[in-house]
Amino acid sequence: MRQATSKVGALAAGIAGAVLLVGLTAANAQSTGVAACDEFLTKYDACVGSKIPEAQRATFKTQIDQTRKAWVDMAKNPSAKATMEATCKQTMDATKASLTAYGCSF
Incomplete structure (x- = not known):
């Protein structure tokens, strides 16, 4: 059970990082x-x-x-x-x- 929880946590952290990166890229992408x-x-x-x-x-x-x-x-x-x-x-x-x-x- 502990291993499944850590995988879910790692996935959530990865998704949060990707969302942050997209936000930063969008902010820098002024036309x-x-x-x-x-x-x-x-x-x-x-x-x-x-x-x-x-x-x-x-x-x-x-x-x-x-x-x-x-x-x-x-x-x-x-x-x-x-x-x-x-x-x-x-x-x-x-x-x-x-x-x-x-x-x-x-």
Whole structure:
């Protein structure tokens, strides 16, 4: 009986952790309103969360949070928003190469 209880407890803890992770991901997933930018941010978040060693994740997350904020702010300006698609595609291409070393592909 004790073993069954500990398995249920472990399952509940795992589910709670998954729910928390989804909540954090949703909070970080603020849309820029530009498809190419949102696609890059989503792929980058997935890569960092699953491939980057834990000891280095904070650095990567800080960088992407700063990029996301800058892009969200840029998208508020209609003339800047018009150029963002190309900027985000260039950023994705440049970042792709550096993240392949971690096993990320996008």
